[in-house]
Amino acid sequence: MKLILSLTPLFLSTLVASKSLLFGGNQQHPLADDNLLVPGDNPLTFCADPSDYLLTIDNVDLDPNPPQKGKALTIKAKGNFTVKVEKDAYINLSVKYGVITLINTKADLCDQMKEVDESCPLEGAKDFTKDVTLPKEIPRGTYTVLADVYTKDDEQVTCLKATAHFS
Numbered sequence: 001m002k003l004i005l006s007l008t009p010l011f012l013s014t015l016v017a018s019k020s021l022l023f024g025g026n027q028q029h030p031l032a033d034d035n036l037l038v039p040g041d042n043p044l045t046f047c048a049d050p051s052d053y054l055l056t057i058d059n060v061d062l063d064p065n066p067p068q069k070g071k072a073l074t075i076k077a078k079g080n081f082t083v084k085v086e087k088d089a090y091i092n093l094s095v096k097y098g099v100i101t102l103i104n105t106k107a108d109l110c111d112q113m114k115e116v117d118e119s120c121p122l123e124g125a126k127d128f129t130k131d132v133t134l135p136k137e138i139p140r141g142t143y144t145v146l147a148d149v150y151t152k153d154d155e156q157v158t159c160l161k162a163t164a165h166f167s
């Protein structure tokens with residue numbers, strides 16, 4: 001849990017963070033329409049048509065993609081908060097290992113943003129870079145990550161998911 005939360009600074013890094021549990025392996029976009037693919041070098045998809053989301057994501061790039069266990073991972077993300085996102089915005093994060101839920105938690109978005117030296121309110125164009133080091137061990141299997149982000153009034157900021165297989 002601490003690992004996950006400490007890696008969730010970016011507006012969507014909950015997903016990437018969960019990947020640090022995954023440590024590399026073949027990450028693939030879940031079956032999805034092209035318009036659900038998150039732009040950039042990453043394995044993420046939007047949960048639904050992102051045109052209604054308050055956050056427009058220009059790109060998310062992982063280096064290396066997929067991440068390698070035991071190695072540094074650089075996450076670059078660029079987006080635009082099209083309306084002001086104020087305190088008490090939150091991330092509902094779930095990580096499943098097969099059918100088993102490893103993590104199902106609600107985290108404060110503004111707290112997480114401090115990890116990248118940002119604070120609420122969030123508004124306009126934002127650009128982040130974050131380096132993390134991935135642990136060495138991971139049980140093999142299929143992992144599913146879902147990060148659902150809302151304002152305090154339950155307006156959808158974004159929703160992202162990823163599936164990863166590790167052999």
Ligand SMILES: *[C@@H]1O[C@H](CO)[C@@H](O)[C@H](O)[C@H]1NC(C)=O
Pocket residue numbers: 080081082083124125
């Ligand atoms: C961000 O979104 C706002 C509201 O839609 C828009 O006015 C602004 O031009 C956008 N900024 C960028 C850099 O795209």
Ligand SMILES: *[C@@H]1O[C@H](CO)[C@@H](O)[C@H](O)[C@H]1NC(C)=O
Pocket residue numbers: 092105106148150154
């Ligand atoms: C987010 O998670 C909380 C706590 O699990 C839950 O009560 C809430 O309904 C969830 N919000 C949404 C919009 O799914």
